[in-house]
Amino acid sequence: MHKAGWALVLTVLLATPAPGHAAATGVIFQVSTNSPATWKVAVHNVRNLERATGMPGNRIEVVVFSRAARMLLKDSPVAPNLDALHASGVTIEACKASIRKVGLKLSTILPFVRYVPSGVAEIVRRERQGWAYVRP
Amino acid sequence: MHKAGWALVLTVLLATPAPGHAAATGVIFQVSTNSPATWKVAVHNVRNLERATGMPGNRIEVVVFSRAARMLLKDSPVAPNLDALHASGVTIEACKASIRKVGLKLSTILPFVRYVPSGVAEIVRRERQGWAYVRP
Amino acid sequence: MHKAGWALVLTVLLATPAPGHAAATGVIFQVSTNSPATWKVAVHNVRNLERATGMPGNRIEVVVFSRAARMLLKDSPVAPNLDALHASGVTIEACKASIRKVGLKLSTILPFVRYVPSGVAEIVRRERQGWAYVRP
Numbered sequence: 061m062h063k064a065g066w067a068l069v070l071t072v073l074l075a076t077p078a079p080g081h082a083a084a085t086g087v088i089f090q091v092s093t094n095s096p097a098t099w100k101v102a103v104h105n106v107r108n109l110e111r112a113t114g115m116p117g118n119r120i121e122v123v124v125f126s127r128a129a130r131m132l133l134k135d136s137p138v139a140p141n142l143d144a145l146h147a148s149g150v151t152i153e154a155c156k157a158s159i160r161k162v163g164l165k166l167s168t169i170l171p172f173v174r175y176v177p178s179g180v181a182e183i184v185r186r187e188r189q190g191w192a193y194v195r196p
Numbered sequence: 197m198h199k200a201g202w203a204l205v206l207t208v209l210l211a212t213p214a215p216g217h218a219a220a221t222g223v224i225f226q227v228s229t230n231s232p233a234t235w236k237v238a239v240h241n242v243r244n245l246e247r248a249t250g251m252p253g254n255r256i257e258v259v260v261f262s263r264a265a266r267m268l269l270k271d272s273p274v275a276p277n278l279d280a281l282h283a284s285g286v287t288i289e290a291c292k293a294s295i296r297k298v299g300l301k302l303s304t305i306l307p308f309v310r311y312v313p314s315g316v317a318e319i320v321r322r323e324r325q326g327w328a329y330v331r332p
Numbered sequence: 333m334h335k336a337g338w339a340l341v342l343t344v345l346l347a348t349p350a351p352g353h354a355a356a357t358g359v360i361f362q363v364s365t366n367s368p369a370t371w372k373v374a375v376h377n378v379r380n381l382e383r384a385t386g387m388p389g390n391r392i393e394v395v396v397f398s399r400a401a402r403m404l405l406k407d408s409p410v411a412p413n414l415d416a417l418h419a420s421g422v423t424i425e426a427c428k429a430s431i432r433k434v435g436l437k438l439s440t441i442l443p444f445v446r447y448v449p450s451g452v453a454e455i456v457r458r459e460r461q462g463w464a465y466v467r468p
Contacts, residue, residue: 113453126241193328
């Protein structure tokens with residue numbers, strides 16, 4: 061086999077999304093209930109994952125939708141926890157559709173929050189990329 | 197490398213289930229709680245996914261089991277939503293074991309519901325095929 | 333192409349974790365709420381999966397964390413169910429961090445429970461190995 065042939069085979073193999081390939085994938089957490097107790101559990105779960113595995117924050121997303129939208133308010137009971145997660149590189153995401161439905165003003169939401177059109181679509185997108193999904 | 201050699205390599209590669217291959221996979225939603233509020237969230241989640249991604253309904257399943265069985269009754273508060281989802285091609289599935297356990301008569305259940313022996317087994321089957329799993 | 337070349341291509345392909353390869357993967361169940369009703373649903377879900385699919389217990393894990401830690405006490409309402417699952421080969425796992433946080437003594441916990449440093453990290457590890465994830 062020619063050198064160029066092997067190079068192509070290896071390129072295609074390495075480009076295939078492999079569930080076990082930690083370097084290329086991450087973890088997406090879902091928060092969608094209106095229970096502050098569950099919000100607290102979720103932020104602790106993310107922190108524990110970082111501590112237990114040394115996974116860098118920038119491979120972790122927390123996507124917030126449905127009745128959990130208020131979790132992202134500046135005066136939310138978990139605002140300090142979200143601030144710390146964001147400082148460690150974790151992406152905090154809000155579902156735009158849910159924000160509109162709950163009727164929240166963007167000015168009342170934590171400034172580092174990133175917006176996605178649909179929280180569920182973001183979960184599906186990440187799972188298809190091989191990310192692990194956790195629903196605390 | 198011979199032409200036949202490359203053809204075999206490519207055939208094997210393309211036959212490998214790839215999480216990112218949208219055309220071949222779908223999304224399975226789980227509904228298993230006895231809370232009508234969660235039933236509503238779930239049906240809205242499915243509708244939002246269709247709207248946000250243009251994913252065809254026939255790549256989406258909603259599997260209902262455990263204490264959510266009553267969600268599938270003809271007089272369920274989400275019956276109109278389930279009807280609309282079904283009209284868009286979404287498969288609505290009931291766990292036979294749960295229907296029996298809750299003691300519901302089949303004649304009281306929405307006519308388009310499909311039955312699976314075990315809701316959890318259906319989730320496992322779909323995840324193994326590379327489908328994304330969402331638990332609202 | 334040389335024989336050795338093909339052997340290498342096939343070895344790499346076969347080593348790639350494939351989501352559809354039942355023999356090599358399993359199912360991980362999460363229990364993390366403080367609701368005994370959910371604990372019961374979870375243990376019934378596991379039992380139904382075994383019955384419906386004939387999946388051997390040793391391909392199934394139940395990982396318990398957060399506010400579900402008390403589910404693992406010797407006097408838990410689901411202790412007999414956990415005992416039966418363990419007898420069928422299912423691994424019952426406790427998150428050490430959660431056990432510490434809730435303040436439970438190890439001597440009060442069911443003797444067959446296995447400990448993992450982080451329940452969430454165990455879920456992520458298994459999903460990356462291609463295991464299906466179910467959150468009852």
